[in-house]
Amino acid sequence: MLLRKVTQSPAICSSVLRLQPAFTGVQRQTGALVAAQNSRLYSSQAAEAVLDKNVAGRDAATTAEKVEKTALNVESKSFAVNMFKGQISTSQVFPFPSVLNEEQAQFLNELVGPCSKFFEEVNDPMKNDALEMVEERTMEGLKEMGAFGLQVPADLGGVGLTNTQYARLVEIVGMHDLGVGITLGAHQSIGFKGILLFGNPQQKEKYLPKLATGENIAAFCLTEPASGSDAASIKTTAVRSPCGQYYDLSGSKIWISNGGIAEIFTVFAKTPVKDEKTGEMKDKITAFIVERSFGGVTHGPPEKKMGIKASNTAEVYFENVRVPADCVLGEVGGGFKVAMNILNNGRFGMAAALSGTMKGVIRKAVDHAANRTQFGNKIHNYGAIQEKMARMAMLHYVTESMAYMVSGNMDSGATEFQIEAAISKIFASEAAWMVTDECIQIMGGMGFMKDAGVERVMRDLRIFRIFEGTNDILRLFIALNGFQNAGNQLKSLQKALKNPFGNAGMLAGEITKRAKRKAGMGTGLTLQGMVHPELNHCGELTVKAIEQFGAVIEELLLKHGKRIIDEQFVLKRVADCAIDLYAMVVVLSRASRSLGQGHPSAQHEKMLCETWCTEAHERVVQDIKFLRSGTSKQTFKNLRAISAAVVENGGVVSPHPLGF
Ligand SMILES: Cc1cc2nc3c(=O)[nH]c(=O)nc-3n(C[C@H](O)[C@H](O)[C@H](O)COP(=O)(O)OP(=O)(O)OC[C@H]3O[C@@H](n4cnc5c(N)ncnc54)[C@H](O)[C@@H]3O)c2cc1C
Numbered sequence: 001m002l003l004r005k006v007t008q009s010p011a012i013c014s015s016v017l018r019l020q021p022a023f024t025g026v027q028r029q030t031g032a033l034v035a036a037q038n039s040r041l042y043s044s045q046a047a048e049a050v051l052d053k054n055v056a057g058r059d060a061a062t063t064a065e066k067v068e069k070t071a072l073n074v075e076s077k078s079f080a081v082n083m084f085k086g087q088i089s090t091s092q093v094f095p096f097p098s099v100l101n102e103e104q105a106q107f108l109n110e111l112v113g114p115c116s117k118f119f120e121e122v123n124d125p126m127k128n129d130a131l132e133m134v135e136e137r138t139m140e141g142l143k144e145m146g147a148f149g150l151q152v153p154a155d156l157g158g159v160g161l162t163n164t165q166y167a168r169l170v171e172i173v174g175m176h177d178l179g180v181g182i183t184l185g186a187h188q189s190i191g192f193k194g195i196l197l198f199g200n201p202q203q204k205e206k207y208l209p210k211l212a213t214g215e216n217i218a219a220f221c222l223t224e225p226a227s228g229s230d231a232a233s234i235k236t237t238a239v240r241s242p243c244g245q246y247y248d249l250s251g252s253k254i255w256i257s258n259g260g261i262a263e264i265f266t267v268f269a270k271t272p273v274k275d276e277k278t279g280e281m282k283d284k285i286t287a288f289i290v291e292r293s294f295g296g297v298t299h300g301p302p303e304k305k306m307g308i309k310a311s312n313t314a315e316v317y318f319e320n321v322r323v324p325a326d327c328v329l330g331e332v333g334g335g336f337k338v339a340m341n342i343l344n345n346g347r348f349g350m351a352a353a354l355s356g357t358m359k360g361v362i363r364k365a366v367d368h369a370a371n372r373t374q375f376g377n378k379i380h381n382y383g384a385i386q387e388k389m390a391r392m393a394m395l396h397y398v399t400e401s402m403a404y405m406v407s408g409n410m411d412s413g414a415t416e417f418q419i420e421a422a423i424s425k426i427f428a429s430e431a432a433w434m435v436t437d438e439c440i441q442i443m444g445g446m447g448f449m450k451d452a453g454v455e456r457v458m459r460d461l462r463i464f465r466i467f468e469g470t471n472d473i474l475r476l477f478i479a480l481n482g483f484q485n486a487g488n489q490l491k492s493l494q495k496a497l498k499n500p501f502g503n504a505g506m507l508a509g510e511i512t513k514r515a516k517r518k519a520g521m522g523t524g525l526t527l528q529g530m531v532h533p534e535l536n537h538c539g540e541l542t543v544k545a546i547e548q549f550g551a552v553i554e555e556l557l558l559k560h561g562k563r564i565i566d567e568q569f570v571l572k573r574v575a576d577c578a579i580d581l582y583a584m585v586v587v588l589s590r591a592s593r594s595l596g597q598g599h600p601s602a603q604h605e606k607m608l609c610e611t612w613c614t615e616a617h618e619r620v621v622q623d624i625k626f627l628r629s630g631t632s633k634q635t636f637k638n639l640r641a642i643s644a645a646v647v648e649n650g651g652v653v654s655p656h657p658l659g660f
Pocket of ligand 1: 186
């Protein structure tokens with residue numbers, strides 16, 4: 001009960017891949033659970049949001065009133081939402097969140113030491129990897145520490161941590177053993193998170209205590225053989241019994257983390273639900289809490305995997321499971337929302353864990369570079385190695401900053417952090433991959449050896465770009481979500497134009513903004529007073545990039561209209577810009593805080609921030625230029641045609657240069 005012993009008062013309780021020189025040649029990454037469905041969902045919403053043409057006949061005065069009201073009502077505090085409109089909302093990003101009060105900070109501080117010690121002295125990642133399971137003593141030790149119930153309220157037997165406190169501890173896990181990390185994460189970050197977020201008091205009281213101690217392990221069951229990214233296409237069914245007291249649930253789920261060891265499952269199934277408007281019966285997704293003890297639940301053998309071998313991954317079969325009606329999680333037919341919320345809520349944890357992974361890997365690279373002599377010099381003295389090390393440090397700085405920015409926003413009660421959370425997941429998983437790859441490069445042949453312990457990390461990391469929303473689908477999610485918000489703004493503007501007199505002030509401001517943007521002039525946006533004076537230049541670069549980004553979003557909306565949904569070549573680049581922009585502002589905020597507080601590492605952070613912002617700005621400018629150019633149209637046409645030919649040919653098209 002190490003972690004639970006110390007109690008907290010209840011009151012408390014491509015961008016990355018678009019890096020320059022050292023990383024050129026690394027392929028830019030271009031949908032998981034949220035995936036296609038999210039893209040589909042957000043696609044249609046975004047499309048509908050674009051230029052509503054049906055307002056002409058309405059009373060102009062009412063329209064004007066509505067416009068102003070809507071504009072007020074839809075004002076979002078999310079930095080990411082606003083940047084798509086070419087606006088800056090600073091409240092969630094400046095100052096860098098400091099959400100822990102003294103008691104919370106002290107409590108957390110008391111947990112960090114024992115948790116680190118446990119992973120250094122008890123857990124053996126290499127053995128777990130070789131055994132393809134988490135060693136029993138580690139599992140028992142983690143249970144005793146309370147590591148299975150970090151965010152379960154203390155009165156239900158958990159440690160009651162905030163998101164920020166949780167992030168700090170999973171960072172330690174990520175530094176040492178991602179296989180253990182997935183065992184713990186599949187349990188609490190997705191496995192029973194639905195009960196925490198959507199459970200009613202009875203469900204919480206019934207399930208959380210045993211889940212918090214690890215007596216019961218949880219799993220999240222969404223993916224099926226024919227339904228991965230396209231989560232809405234699941235075939236598992238749950239049919240309500242005529243008496244109404246239970247559901248008959250049948251179907252099979254694949255690749256379920258903890259699937260072979262879990263007792264409690266959050267299962268997503270299609271249930272017939274009456275459409276309120278039409279009276280028709282429609283299949284909608286509902287979330288259920290399913291106990292293995294209900295009967296009819298079986299699982300397959302542990303999957304043989306590339307990485308995170310210590311974590312259990314298995315198929316789970318549900319055969320006419322009688323699920324009591326009071327095990328519905330959230331609303332009947334509201335399961336998609338439950339799934340998306342669970343995933344959105346957990347993404348910061350992945351960023352935190354992977355920032356820990358990077359820290360550990362950077363240490364290994366440093367140790368090697370500082371001690372290895374070649375050509376008469378320690379290799380860290382060579383520019384080629386220095387650039388790698390510096391970029392690894394920058395990638396870590398951005399990831400860590402994003403993780404705590406998002407967790408801090410969540411702890412402050414922000415409700416709109418979905419784009420930011422998706423960005424942090426993409427960024428962290430790609431940054432950790434690159435950092436680890438470069439660590440191996442710095443270590444040379446030694447890095448390739450099992451004993452060095454980095455090849456395991458590399459294998460473990462690969463899945464992070466695939467599960468909980470593939471990075472490709474999350475990029476679509478980010479871009480389309482952003483387009484949707486920008487489209488709403490444009491729609492309001494269009495409505496305002498119907499009554500120019502009633503909206504004169506608003507229109508004058510918007511027209512001036514666009515004219516200035518077109519002329520390459522500043523639109524009056526500024527981060528001055530927010531960023532530390534020593535970073536004003538970076539602040540200006542960020543503002544300029546946001547202004548240009550907002551302008552190109554509007555151009556793309558006007559050009560493609562609803563068809564923007566199908567423009568994935570464009571959407572990917574838009575998402576890359578969004579990732580870079582958010583990364584810029586996050587590091588600006590953190591480095592500004594360090595400079596303001598006179599932190600010993602402030603000048604170092606300033607360099608990280610300056611270098612990041614300068615290069616990120618350049619990438620955004622290049623992307624925007626490319627999107628506006630005729631070259632992009634031809635390039636996308638070529639890419640489409642090359643892909644189609646390769647697919648048609650069943651492989652590469654060009655003959656071997658030797659002719660055979
Ligand atoms: C080790 C491991 C553990 C897992 N744990 C769990 C778990 O605990 N619970 C659970 O429910 N699931 C789990 N999963 C499943 C995981 O979430 C899925 O693999 C993921 O959702 C992707 O689905 P898929 O593999 O079927 O790929 P697909 O959806 O078939 O996608 C294949 C490729 O096509 C791309 N793509 C798909 N649709 C589009 C589109 N519309 N536009 C552009 N590109 C597209 C994807 O980005 C991807 O690159 C796990 C998987 C693994 C490997």
